[in-house]
Structure formats: C-alpha cells, structure tokens
Amino acid sequence: MNHLQLFLPCAAGVEGYLADEVHAITGLTGQDLLVGRGGVLLRASWRHALLLNLHSRLAQRVLVQLAHRPYRSENDLYGMASDVAWEIWFTTRQTFKVEVTAQHSPLQSLNFAGLKVKDAVADRFRAKSGVRPDVNTQWPDVRIHLHLTTDEATIYIDTSGEPLFKRGWREDKGDAPLKETLAAAMIAASGWASGDEDLMPLYDPCCGSGTVAIEAAQIACNIAAGSLRRFAFEKYRPFRSQEWVDMKAEAAANVVKPEPGQAA
Structure with missing residues (x-):
C-alpha cells in the first residue's frame, strides 16, 4: 500500500490551491504531485490517503485509482473490473455501490455501464469465495467510481465515503448552505x-x-x-x-x- 495512485477531485479553479495544500500535508512534490483537470493526482501511500482525508479542507474526496485502460464497450468495462483485486480492499461482509461519471462517452447507457462493473465485482468475489457482497445504493460501505471519457475508463475506490465537505459538526444545514x-x-x-x-x-x-x-x-x-x-x-x-x-x-x-x- 506504499505505491498508490490517488486522485483528489475539487471544484474547478481550486486545483492549484489544493496542490499547495496537499504538499503541506504530505510533503509530496514533482512527479508525485500533479495538477490535473478538476483535481490533483498523487503517487502516494496508504498513510497519505488517511492524512489527506483527515486534513484536507479543499478536496471533495480521496480516491484510489485501481484500473485505467481504453474501452469500446460495456464488456471491456466488465473485463477491466474483473481484473481488479477487490478482495484486498474489502470482504463480502461489506456492501458496495458503483457510481458512474462520464465526459463524451459513446456508450448509450451509463446505468448499464455501472451494472457491468457491479456484476464484475460480485462475480470475482463469488468465483474466489462462493459468496458475493450485497449492493446498497443508499448507505454503502464501499463506493466504487467509474469515470469514462471518449475512449478511456478509470476505476477508483473511494476512501472518504461521504464527501469531505461534510465535516461532522453541522447539525442543521439551514437554507442553501455554502459547502x-x-x-x-x-x-x-x-x-x-x-x-x-x-x-x-x-x-x-x-x-x-x-x-x-x-x-x-x-x-x-x-x-x-x-x-x-x-x-x-x-x-x-x-x-x-x-x-x-x-x-x-x-x-x-x-x-x-x-x-x-x-x-x-
């Protein structure tokens, strides 16, 4: 867990400030800390992922990239998710959910794309242990994120859970609160x-x-x-x-x- 690819999404225009914050928290620099579109990319460790969840005020989530490759169909996504070693991250006792985002994806149904990834996760567990984890779309233990572009797919596991703007102190959000x-x-x-x-x-x-x-x-x-x-x-x-x-x-x-x- 000392060589992870992390992605920290943030609001547009905040990337540079987030990169400065990440450097202050982790000490990462150079090729280990890159500013991307809509977030920053890190070559980091599991400890860094925990530190960023605890201390970051600007990131929306701390995501671990588990797979990234070209795709043309939903079957490619199934194969991609099947190759991920989900069993080193969670067990069949945890529930999970797949969330999909896309930019100019040629696929006709993002819901079907998410379903194929869900099936791949469940099928891998069933093949290895005979048991599959349950899906919980409301309060899952594990959130899996699938992001699609025109021809590339990326799968992340979410270490944060609820978005990081939820600090834990607000009891009543009032009318139209600022995140x-x-x-x-x-x-x-x-x-x-x-x-x-x-x-x-x-x-x-x-x-x-x-x-x-x-x-x-x-x-x-x-x-x-x-x-x-x-x-x-x-x-x-x-x-x-x-x-x-x-x-x-x-x-x-x-x-x-x-x-x-x-x-x-």
Whole structure:
C-alpha cells in the first residue's frame, strides 16, 4: 500500500490551491504531485490517503485509482473490473455501490455501464469465495467510481465515503448552505491564512450560516477538517486502527488556541 495512485477531485479553479495544500500535508512534490483537470493526482501511500482525508479542507474526496485502460464497450468495462483485486480492499461482509461519471462517452447507457462493473465485482468475489457482497445504493460501505471519457475508463475506490465537505459538526444545514470545501477555497484564494504572520481579522459580509467564519476559525486553531467524522476506509482491509488513532492524536495535539482578536 506504499505505491498508490490517488486522485483528489475539487471544484474547478481550486486545483492549484489544493496542490499547495496537499504538499503541506504530505510533503509530496514533482512527479508525485500533479495538477490535473478538476483535481490533483498523487503517487502516494496508504498513510497519505488517511492524512489527506483527515486534513484536507479543499478536496471533495480521496480516491484510489485501481484500473485505467481504453474501452469500446460495456464488456471491456466488465473485463477491466474483473481484473481488479477487490478482495484486498474489502470482504463480502461489506456492501458496495458503483457510481458512474462520464465526459463524451459513446456508450448509450451509463446505468448499464455501472451494472457491468457491479456484476464484475460480485462475480470475482463469488468465483474466489462462493459468496458475493450485497449492493446498497443508499448507505454503502464501499463506493466504487467509474469515470469514462471518449475512449478511456478509470476505476477508483473511494476512501472518504461521504464527501469531505461534510465535516461532522453541522447539525442543521439551514437554507442553501455554502459547502465547507468552497468556503475553504474562498479563504485560500483570499490569502488570509497564507503566511506565518499573525492573522488579520476576517470579515464575511454575507455570513449566512457562518460556514466561512467557522472554517476560518478552524484554520486559525489548526483543527483538522475531518477530526469529527468517520470515513469509508475504516471498513477497508488495509485499515489499521492504531495507526489511525495515533494520527488523530497527533492532529489533536497540534490544535492551538489563538487569543481573541486573531480571527473573527
């Protein structure tokens, strides 16, 4: 698990800020950290995937790329998914779901494409153990993402579960709330927390439910974005609970309490 291909999707225009954040969290540079369209691509480790889920304020998810190849039909997708060693990631006790996105795919039905990948996953487990995992379209333990372009397909397993804008602290979302990842992107673009100098007061003229102010306060206090929530990777086979406990304890130990007036 030390040589993974990760993709962290983000909002359009946020890629550069996300790359800077990923570097700050992981130390990755050069060919190990590339800016792509709609996200950043990493050559990283399982530990990096956990760290990014815990600390990233800008990524929408942390995805592990498991397969990438050309395709022409749904049968190609079935073969591609059949070759993935799903059994090293989860067991038949976990439920799963396949989600499909596409850009200019020639296939007539994305639902059918997703069905073929679902069948391939289930058939591989059944061939190896005689049992297949169940599908749960509402609250799956495992989310599998299939992304199609004109002639190439990519399969990812989602280590995050629910999207990362769900920090775990919001009890009532109110009317049309601003997503936390977008609020963090606005703060990053403002340059408010980009230096080592004392933070200037922050003014949000359109406070609404306070998302920007809360994100800013957490940044000022160095509170890890994902410290209050659960993640899909906690149900995956590579997960080691003690490693995660230590990681969260280190994050908690790094929380600071700025004096009143440092952030507002």
